[in-house]
Amino acid sequence: MKVIKxxxxxxxxxxxxxxxxxxxxxxxxxxxxxxxxxxxxxxxKSELFIDAIxxxxxxxxxxxxxxxxxxxxxxxxxxxxxxxxxxxxxxxxFSKPRDMAAALGKPAGSGFITNNKGIMWLLTFGLxxxxxxxxxxxxxxxxxxKGIKNNxxxxxxxTNRGWIAWLVFIFLVSFYLVLYFAxxxxxxxxxxxxxxxxxxxxNPAGHWFVYGFMYCxxxxxxxxxxxxKYRHNMYQVVRTTSVLFFQIVFAFLIPELMGxxxxxxxxxxDFKNAFPLDxxxxxxxNLKELIDGGGLGLFILVWGIVLTLVIVPVMVYFFGxxxxxxxxxxxxxxxxxxxxxxxxxxxxxxxxxxxxRWLIHAVLVFAILMxxxxxxxxxxxxxxxxxxxxxxxxxTYSLLIGAVFAGVIGTGFYPIFGNRVWxxxxxxxxxxxxxxxxxxxxxxxxxxxxxxISCGNCSxxxxxxxxxxxxxxxxxxxxxxxxxxxxxxxxxxxxxxLKLENGPEAGRINPTQVLLGNDVDLMDLVNNx
Amino acid sequence: xEHIVIIxxxxxxxxxxxxxxxxxxxxxxxxxxxxxxxFSRTALMYIYMGHMKYEHTKPYEDWFWKKNRIELKNAFVxxxxxxxxxxxxxxxxxMSYDKLILAVGSKPNKFGWPGQDLDGVQGLYAKQDVDLxxxxxxxxxxxxxxxxxxxxxxxxxxxxxxxxRNIPVTxxxxxxxxxxxxxxxxxxxxxxxEIERNHIDLRLSTNLVEILADENGKAxxxxxxxxxxxxxxxxxxxxxxxxxxxxxxxxGIELGRGIKVNRHLETNIPNIYAIGDCAEQHEPIGxxxxxxxxxYTGRMMGETVAQTICGNRLEYKxxxxxxxxxxxxxxxxxxxxxxxxxxxxxxxxxxxxxHKDDDKCITVAFNKDxxxxxxxxxxxxxxxxxxxxxxxxxxRDVNYVMEHLKDANFDPEFYSQxxxxxxxxxxxxxxxNIQVKKKSWKRIFSNA
Numbered sequence: 016m017k018v019i020k021x022x023x024x025x026x027x028x029x030x031x032x033x034x035x036x037x038x039x040x041x042x043x044x045x046x047x048x049x050x051x052x053x054x055x056x057x058x059x060k061s062e063l064f065i066d067a068i069x070x071x072x073x074x075x076x077x078x079x080x081x082x083x084x085x086x087x088x089x090x091x092x093x094x095x096x097x098x099x100x101x102x103x104x105x106x107x108x109f110s111k112p113r114d115m116a117a118a119l120g121k122p123a124g125s126g127f128i129t130n131n132k133g134i135m136w137l138l139t140f141g142l143x144x145x146x147x148x149x150x151x152x153x154x155x156x157x158x159x160x161k162g163i164k165n166n167x168x169x170x171x172x173x174t175n176r177g178w179i180a181w182l183v184f185i186f187l188v189s190f191y192l193v194l195y196f197a198x199x200x201x202x203x204x205x206x207x208x209x210x211x212x213x214x215x216x217x218n219p220a221g222h223w224f225v226y227g228f229m230y231c232x233x234x235x236x237x238x239x240x241x242x243x244k245y246r247h248n249m250y251q252v253v254r255t256t257s258v259l260f261f262q263i264v265f266a267f268l269i270p271e272l273m274g275x276x277x278x279x280x281x282x283x284x285d286f287k288n289a290f291p292l293d294x295x296x297x298x299x300x301n302l303k304e305l306i307d308g309g310g311l312g313l314f315i316l317v318w319g320i321v322l323t324l325v326i327v328p329v330m331v332y333f334f335g336x337x338x339x340x341x342x343x344x345x346x347x348x349x350x351x352x353x354x355x356x357x358x359x360x361x362x363x364x365x366x367x368x369x370x371x372r373w374l375i376h377a378v379l380v381f382a383i384l385m386x387x388x389x390x391x392x393x394x395x396x397x398x399x400x401x402x403x404x405x406x407x408x409x410x411t412y413s414l415l416i417g418a419v420f421a422g423v424i425g426t427g428f429y430p431i432f433g434n435r436v437w438x439x440x441x442x443x444x445x446x447x448x449x450x451x452x453x454x455x456x457x458x459x460x461x462x463x464x465x466x467x468i469s470c471g472n473c474s475x476x477x478x479x480x481x482x483x484x485x486x487x488x489x490x491x492x493x494x495x496x497x498x499x500x501x502x503x504x505x506x507x508x509x510x511x512x513l514k515l516e517n518g519p520e521a522g523r524i525n526p527t528q529v530l531l532g533n534d535v536d537l538m539d540l541v542n543n544x
Numbered sequence: 545x546e547h548i549v550i551i552x553x554x555x556x557x558x559x560x561x562x563x564x565x566x567x568x569x570x571x572x573x574x575x576x577x578x579x580x581x582x583f584s585r586t587a588l589m590y591i592y593m594g595h596m597k598y599e600h601t602k603p604y605e606d607w608f609w610k611k612n613r614i615e616l617k618n619a620f621v622x623x624x625x626x627x628x629x630x631x632x633x634x635x636x637x638x639m640s641y642d643k644l645i646l647a648v649g650s651k652p653n654k655f656g657w658p659g660q661d662l663d664g665v666q667g668l669y670a671k672q673d674v675d676l677x678x679x680x681x682x683x684x685x686x687x688x689x690x691x692x693x694x695x696x697x698x699x700x701x702x703x704x705x706x707x708x709r710n711i712p713v714t715x716x717x718x719x720x721x722x723x724x725x726x727x728x729x730x731x732x733x734x735x736x737x738e739i740e741r742n743h744i745d746l747r748l749s750t751n752l753v754e755i756l757a758d759e760n761g762k763a764x765x766x767x768x769x770x771x772x773x774x775x776x777x778x779x780x781x782x783x784x785x786x787x788x789x790x791x792x793x794x795x796g797i798e799l800g801r802g803i804k805v806n807r808h809l810e811t812n813i814p815n816i817y818a819i820g821d822c823a824e825q826h827e828p829i830g831x832x833x834x835x836x837x838x839x840y841t842g843r844m845m846g847e848t849v850a851q852t853i854c855g856n857r858l859e860y861k862x863x864x865x866x867x868x869x870x871x872x873x874x875x876x877x878x879x880x881x882x883x884x885x886x887x888x889x890x891x892x893x894x895x896x897x898x899h900k901d902d903d904k905c906i907t908v909a910f911n912k913d914x915x916x917x918x919x920x921x922x923x924x925x926x927x928x929x930x931x932x933x934x935x936x937x938x939x940r941d942v943n944y945v946m947e948h949l950k951d952a953n954f955d956p957e958f959y960s961q962x963x964x965x966x967x968x969x970x971x972x973x974x975x976x977n978i979q980v981k982k983k984s985w986k987r988i989f990s991n992a
Contacts, residue, residue: 160741162873166708170594247873249958364605463954464929466868466877468839469555470587475600484603505956507595510868511875511926514954522989 016153023149030142037139037203038193042126043077049122061106064094072119080120084199087119088112116199117222128206136207144236151240161247163507165476174356180430188427195418198222216274230349231263237352250502250515254341258348261287266345280308284315287343290323291382292444294417298409299393328451334517335458336448337500346437349426350478351501354434358503361433361480368480371440371497378416379446385412416441435478439497449496457517458500460493462486467512473504487512492525547571548853549631549641551621555839556820557647558582559846561614567854572613573639575631577620579671581606586839588674589701593708598671624795626813643853646803646811646818647846650785650837659755664763665779668698677705680778684711687777691766693752694782695722697869702780703744704872714745714774716752728907729885730896731921735871737902742872755779785837787822800824802835807859809849817853819845829862831881838867864936866929874903879932880919882909892918895942895973897966899924906966910942917945925962926954931988943978946970950983
């Protein structure tokens with residue numbers, strides 16, 4: 016079994032290495048006809064840019080995007096600079112250099128990777144999946160009998176912030192940096208999944224498709240790990256299945272298939288992605304698209320509003336915010352699968368809790384103010400509100416919160432700060448759900464009388480950094496806005512002290528200072544004081 | 545300002561300190577020679593198993609003590625001089641007190657076995673014991689086999705610890721079945737099988753004779769009364785604990801097996817109290833033992849003595865007995881009294897149900913004549929403390945308990961439930977026709 020595991024690891028690393036190496040290789044040759052078509056379709060009026068590309072790029076062979084991308088970027092920047100100087104506003108190109116490089120690079124690809132997409136998929140994703148499964152499946156036997164087996168978590172480099180964890184950290188952060196800030200280098204990856212994208216939506220894959228496909232793949236493989244690790248715990252099994260279903264069907268398949276729609280609205284939409292996590296829902300361009308998008312567009316507009324204002328809070332009232340954060344949400348889904356081995360790294364200090372409360376509510380306020388501005392701008396048909404450019408606010412949010420916080424930090428920092436950094440410190444939807452959960456909900460984690468022995472497993476494995484033990488050892492139920500109801504505190508408790516449940520609001524919060532077990536009059540004395 | 549000195553920073557001492565601080569402004573000092581800060585002794589096993597690090601076992605962050613003006617002193621108390629209200633430390637320095645709380649805990653028993661003080665022979669009680677295990681049994685290359693002597697809760701914990709590092713374990717148990725002085729036979733048998741399912745070499749009815757040393761004075765093997773010699777690299781001695789009171793022998797404080805206290809946790813010396821594992825009641829409380837080395841009783845004694853010291857003289861009145869443990873992957877909870885077959889063969893009727901997977905069972909004890917419910921042991925199924933506490937107070941009969949068993953279920957959502965199976969067996973054995981009622985929030989919260 017150990018041997019299978021090790022072979023699996025080698026295969027996985029081989030797949031990962033090829034996947035990484037792919038970024039640096041490949042032959043790119045932009046054909047004249049392709050470029051002409053691009054110019055026509057995108058209505059590019061800058062003859063400076065067209066000439067430069069015709070001269071320096073078209074018909075020439077480039078080795079890898081690292082050779083091609085700077086040339087395109089240079090051409091774009093030089094052309095734009097000249098147009099600005101000449102005040103030729105109509106000729107300016109508004110694409111970012113990196114997006115232009117990606118757009119022209121994609122059809123320019125030629126050579127082995129583009130000609131052997133299937134084989135290349137097998138050598139990257141295929142080997143990765145196979146190796147990972149070979150690494151994970153032997154755990155059915157190696158972990159021993161079913162039950163909580165956190166053996167060695169703090170003895171191993173990968174899960175104890177050792178060198179492996181830091182390597183994973185570097186890889187994840189780099190991956191997200193490419194995705195958000197250098198998509199031109201992801202062009203080769205898009206070829207690997209072109210066939211899948213064409214099957215689904217009929218379009219060639221972009222880097223976001225790579226991300227979406229990879230997201231689902233990683234979640235599926237790591238869900239297998241969850242199923243094995245928690246095979247004694249039906250709550251975890253059901254929850255993992257749910258979160259996987261919503262990711263694959265709602266976040267991936269439905270939006271991709273919507274690309275095939277013939278109607279006036281054929282953009283992908285993730286029906287479960289609620290505002291304000293879906294922060295651009297009320298951006299004016301999105302509102303315009305929805306309003307102009309016929310029946311479906313209007314339906315989505317109404318659905319999005321109802322989802323946030325009615326469905327989300329009502330569900331939180333009945334089930335706690337777990338129904339969203341750890342049963343439905345994509346960010347939560349990745350955290351609960353890929354992130355599960357790192358859940359113990361969330362900080363439980365009081366200081367972190369203070370930071371958390373300031374930060375997450377600040378993001379919520381930011382999101383709401385920004386949305387108010389965009390809505391005002393939309394209805395008043397103005398681009399500035401109170402002298403501030405709405406577009407600048409939107410760009411700042413997209414960059415700082417949408418990309419850096421949610422992506423680079425949120426996932427990249429898994430091996431160091433735990434798997435819920437974004438959900439705990441940043442997600443504005445989590446903050447909103449948290450208010451409902453804290454003040455008006457039937458959900459609580461019940462503490463079982465006086466059975467707690469203060470061992471600390473619950474706190475250690477709380478991904479949201481809640482000091483669960485602090486409540487349990489006092490016999491208090493745990494009612495915290497940040498709890499996502501993953502159920503792991505209850506799972507790791509060796510004494511059966513914790514239970515997630517939805518019950519009547521009366522008696523949900525039970526302040527006690529002396530626990531059950533003492534004779535009644537001491538409890539009365541202290542509790543009724 | 546009155547100076548309260550507490551010897552021992554375990555759960556009882558810390559509970560006392562916290563509650564004295566809640567109730568008063570007195571100066572509080574906690575003394576310990578084991579660790580600087582309070583940690584959860586029950587979590588020691590998880591440090592070795594890699595579930596947690598030492599820092600995770602500390603229930604309070606290190607700033608907590610200063611913020612609550614609880615002074616901590618890392619020192620070893622040599623003697624208590626109650627005539628001068630003074631403690632003398634190992635380094636000769638002294639500290640005076642106005643009131644003294646002895647919360648000094650226990651030490652592992654040793655029964656004079658030859659070789660019991662060799663290197664590589666140890667118990668599992670203090671933080672230092674885990675460090676020793678790390679030294680003598682870091683992995684199965686250094687430690688080819690571990691032998692554990694003593695069939696109780698700590699013994700099985702140690703077995704699970706070694707097992708987590710794939711170190712082969714031989715487990716010598718004096719009794720003919722694991723922990724059968726406490727557990728009824730059906731349950732004890734199931735735990736025997738659970739131990740063996742985890743590939744522990746369980747040897748029942750076997751006593752340790754001698755621990756043999758190698759040339760460096762380290763344990764290399766043990767011999768048993770069955771005539772076997774078992775090669776090993778570490779020996780765990782876990783035949784129970786007794787109060788850690790040697791330093792009090794000359795103090796004038798009345799001692800028995802532990803520090804003798806009355807129901808107010810007062811010793812024979814005014815202004816000196818004893819709580820937790822080291823305290824011995826003059827008269828046992830109910831069916832409880834005079835010395836209770838249990839986590840929550842230590843906590844409750846701390847809470848009680850804090851009231852007394854702050855002017856509200858209270859009796860220590862533990863409520864209905866309860867406890868819990870975990871045997872490898874099987875959780876155990878008990879509420880009320882279920883006696884082992886050995887301890888009380890015919891005092892109460894026991895109803896025993898065991899699941900076909902052999903990893904879940906319950907035993908319900910009730911009075912044969914009155915049918916009054918007196919206790920339950922539950923393995924592999926979590927149950928609600930509050931519900932059983934209430935049923936015991938209300939002296940419910942066993943039929944009522946069976947009928948409302950779903951109210952007591954505390955397993956996570958989506959778990960299979962076994963109440964129907966349990967009650968139908970109960971009906972068959974007792975000629976009753978009890979129908980299990982659906983869980984009712986109204987009943988669960990009726991007294992809350």
